[in-house]
Amino acid sequence: MSASSGPYHFSASRLRAGAFSLLAIALAGCAADVSVSGDTGRESRSDGRSQSYYLEMRDGVRVALSVYFPGGETPARPAPTILKQTRYGRADEIAGMERFQADGYVIVSVDTRGSTSSFGKRRVDIGPEEVEDMDEIIAHIAAAPWSNGEVIAMGTSYLADTADIAASRPAPALKGAVIREVDFDAFDHLFFPGGAPNDWFLENWGAATREMDEGRSPDPEDGLDCAARVEDCVRLWPILDPVDGDEGFVELRRALAGRDRWAPDDYAGVVFADDRGKNGYTFFSSSPASHLGGIIGEAKPAQIWGSWMDAGSAAAALARYRSAPEVPMEIWITANDHSNSVFADPFFAEEKSPRPGVDRQIEIMSSFMRGSRSGSTVERSINYYVLGADEYRSSKVWPPSDTSGATFYLGEGGSLLTQSGREGADEKAVDFTHNTGRETRWSTQFGTPPAYLDRRAESEKLMTYDTAAFEDAIEIVGTPVVDLMVSTLTDDPAFFVYLEDVAPDGTVTYITEGVLRAIHRRPAAQSDLAYDKGPAAHSFLRKDATPVKPGEVMNVEFALNPVAVRIAQGHRLRLAIGGADACCFRRLSNGASEKFTIMRGGDRPSALHISMRPAAASTRDLGR
Known part of the structure; x- marks a missing residue:
């Protein structure tokens, strides 16, 4: 290019x-x-x-x-x-x-x-x-x-x-x-x-x-x-x-x-x-x-x-x-x-x-x-x-000491549940046209400020899982971690994962994202790393490469970019999963068609881990 x-x-x-x-x-x-x-x-x-x-x-x-x-x-x-x-x-x-x-x-x-x-x-x-x-x-x-x-x-x-x-x-x-x-x-x-x-x-x-x-x-x-x-x-x-x-x-x-x-x-x-x-x-x-x-x-x-x-x-x-x-x-x-x-x-x-x-x-x-x-x-x-x-x-610490860990499990019907549900699987072909846009966290390093707008159309290209609407406002403060049990069609997929807010009127607002090329999925001990990478770390070193076997279920766990966000009363939290971001990233999966099959519930649950706390009163509560 x-x-x-x-x-x-x-x-x-x-x-x-x-x-x-x-x-x-x-x-x-x-x-x-x-x-x-x-x-x-x-x-x-x-x-x-x-x-x-x-x-x-x-x-x-x-x-x-x-x-x-x-x-x-x-x-x-x-x-x-x-x-x-x-x-x-x-x-x-x-x-x-x-x-x-x-x-x-x-x-x-x-x-x-x-x-x-x-x-x-x-x-x-x-x-x-x-x-x-x-x-x-x-x-x-x-x-x-x-x-x-x-x-x-x-x-x-x-x-x-x-x-x-x-x-x-x-x-x-x-x-x-x-x-x-x-x-x-x-x-x-x-x-x-x-x-x-x-x-x-x-x-x-x-x-x-x-x-x-x-x-x-x-x-x-x-x-x-x-x-x-x-x-x-x-x-x-x-x-x-x-x-x-x-x-x-x-x-x-x-x-x-x-x-x-x-x-x-x-x-x-x-x-x-x-x-x-x-x-x-x-x-x-x-x-x-x-x-x-x-x-x-x-x-x-x-x-x-x-x-x-x-x-x-x-x-x-x-x-x-x-x-x-x-x-x-x-x-x-x-x-x-x-x-x-x-x-x-x-x-x-x-x-x-x-x-x-x-x-x-x-x-x-x-x-x-x-x-x-x-x-x-x-x-x-x-x-x-x-x-x-x-x-x-x-x-003085991250995540802040007033937060507590919470796990949401991927469930049937595109749900995020507080307890693991029945065993099942969801599959979807990767849409390689998925795009976070021209004004993103990546474009700003080259001079175009981020301007994330309503993502509901792009969300349709992804596998999405939503919580129930929150009865009270919360704050997610920390480094979210996604833990997937998943199989793929190819031997070189990447997972692009987004955390989003879904308002009662259907508006989808970007919160943060994370990505992992699956060959890098081997967990790394902090003692083996050059610096403290935080939770669910990976070395990205050649010696730690782990081949992907098409059709075989593998565990892919990685951190999203850290964030602090208020989720207003009545809003839902969404986990959205795809295999590409056409804005900036090289198309992987060997340039071929790709399909993800995500396991959920039973003995092979997939989950989202976050740190959260009750939200303080805010004069800017959206209340939508």
Whole structure:
């Protein structure tokens, strides 16, 4: 799939909206302007950078770095620094940072090695050389005459991953990290959730970033190419940004000429988490989770943001929290999009203002950074939004201690029962046209915010099981687990499972989802895993592959993405099961017809396990 194919038309602005920092999107009106002066190819900016230069690394590779002083003037006294390490173009990272500059922070933005305006090869994103660069960059900042020696790493998306990994490094000047919408395990939380290939994201994001790294516009309609035509370079700002003294783009084009960049096809043959791409790297090796030992050892305070509606970012935040129990950590899980600028609670589909609002988000980050720099204790906490309630709650554990486990068994007539019923079976051919849409938890990582609408039509393509209507409102808060006894027609099926709310008028509202490619179904002991994955975990390693025998009943148990949701009085909870999501995922089942036969009741019950509690009173109870 090319960058412009599939259900979404690609644009450069979409990539920036999805992958650049929160504040560049939320306060886009602050973005810099660019104009061409005469025919010299020079550019004039209003981005307010104070200085920009190449910093040479230990191996001679030079990375582009820009410094933004508060008010554009060298601080009168040594100042703290916010470090943002990006692969999308450092010039865009100052947008919306005025509030932090007003607090006295110097902003330093870096193009990581091999990306956009920096020198070096890029055979992988966040490779070992890029990680080692972090130590030198932080030390360089701390030694600057304007620096007070205190650095906070900050970022969203890819920048969150670099901030998270920076927190694992032996860098004394780094005092903490603000990590927003992180992919703690890039294999399971984004590229291969449940082992199912998210081809749409890998191919589109991989192709777009390759264009950027090689000096071309990620929008194929632009046709801009800095390496081929110097006059195109200025029009590629802010993706490409020459350092001071390189107004003619000589050094920048030299950096582009030496590029050796990975391609999405490098990972085409990956099936297991330990499979290396043709570039020699695994997805896990580029993940913060692969640096867990350093995260625990350094114990740097961290503020982690995720969203119930953003890929696996909520699961990622909770996994880091569980896996590093002694590390000071503050979790914020919203219902916002990937940029935290658009509200995406499916129960309030018409409302778009983020929760918390942008000003409140900045206050939360600022308070954390002040505490981290002063050495104040950062209390471990999980602050989470409740879908359908429009409220935040807080806990120190997940699931919260005031919840209790509940099991619902799949029953005849598409029912979900509190007790296992008579033995039976349901079968249905997989409808490979099933689609969660163009505005989903997966699309938001590429710039299109989630907007889940009434799913009743798509539910008809799935096997569905409903509870009775709840007599009183409840809250489901935790990590749902589905436990299926099932047989299939083919030897390589995947199960796409959805939790949904069914209103009295028949409206079906998306809550969360989970997926598992059946060959990965072998349960994994937590002691055998690289980090704490939570309940019903799987290793996704080649050694644990378990063949599927067509027609033979197998046990498939896996976790859905965690969630907190209010189910209103009179509503029902629905479990919906399918074998495809045409929005993003590769069609499995060997491309052949597929049929699921799900056993229920008797000695082979299938079930849904959730954590729940009575709902608190809410002013936003839908009451439908």
